[in-house]
Amino acid sequence: MQFDSLDRNIINTLQKGFPLTEYPYRDAAESLGTTESELISRLQSMLDEGVLTRFGPMFQIERFGGAFTLAAMKVPPDQFDSVAEQVNQFSEVAHNYQRDHDFNMWFVIATEDIGEIEAVIEKIEVLTGIKVYNMPKLEEYFVNLQFAV
């Protein structure tokens, strides 16, 4: 999709926030120098084209409850696929990625309570015979999460 200057302006400006008013598209359009109907139609096409994941809230999902950690394993390269299959069987495992490093398997473990994280780790270690390194977030340094176009 080719962006014109209004598209770029919409993406760059509306990554920063959206009004909580009765007519938020109208108010946002005003500050963008366009009309409510034009803004609505541009957003709809960007959604249809898949440029936007969505238009709406970005959640801080840890605040909704649950426990999460980032886990890593050093898997012997010739066993990688079979271990990946074993690890991915766990419903608590999400987003398993191979990376170029001795620590070559990286995934998220998500559970309802913090205590269950350790239990899942133990089960994975027993099943695979490989140590699981637990690297939960200790502190977050916040970034702008915005991409310029």
Add this chain to the structure above:
Amino acid sequence: MKKVQQPDKDGVQLLDEQDKALVGLIQSGLPICSRPYQSLGEQAGIAEEEVIARLQKMQQTGCIRRMGVIVRHRELGYRANAMVVWDVPDEKVSEMGRCMSQFEFITLCYRRPRCLPDWPYNLFCMIHGHSREEAMQNLDEMIGKCKIEYKHQVLFSRRCFKQRGAVYQPEASISDSVKSELAESFAFTKIVSGTR
């Protein structure tokens, strides 16, 4: 600076039943119509002004980080990312994390525990670029500007084996795209692996 408090256990109680219903309605996006909050109110059985007030509160409490455009990075041409891990002395890690988080090309920056002796790295960040070369140039720029002299390693992702998993779902069921966002914030990767 931009450091935000740790997620707390009370987060769950920040949302009542009406909030959860609203979250369920907006998780895949706001209605694209003239009065989206009125439309949400009709669906949730509450007034427009109450929808607005609840969404305001959710932003204040941090349940909603922000509202607006959520882009697909790849579609905007940001095709390369690298997880860069650093071994920073404990007394320096916050300062370094805050410095790194200022750069536009950094999307995530976390302190995590070392797992000694195998894993000495305690600061993780995700660097983006239009290409691997640009990501590496960005890394050099950051090292220069933050005067970083600590040992680091760059981990590019190669393959994704499980893009989406059964992430714990609170009562207000969270959609795949939101789960994806969550897991990305832990696993850092969706972009290079690009399974879309």
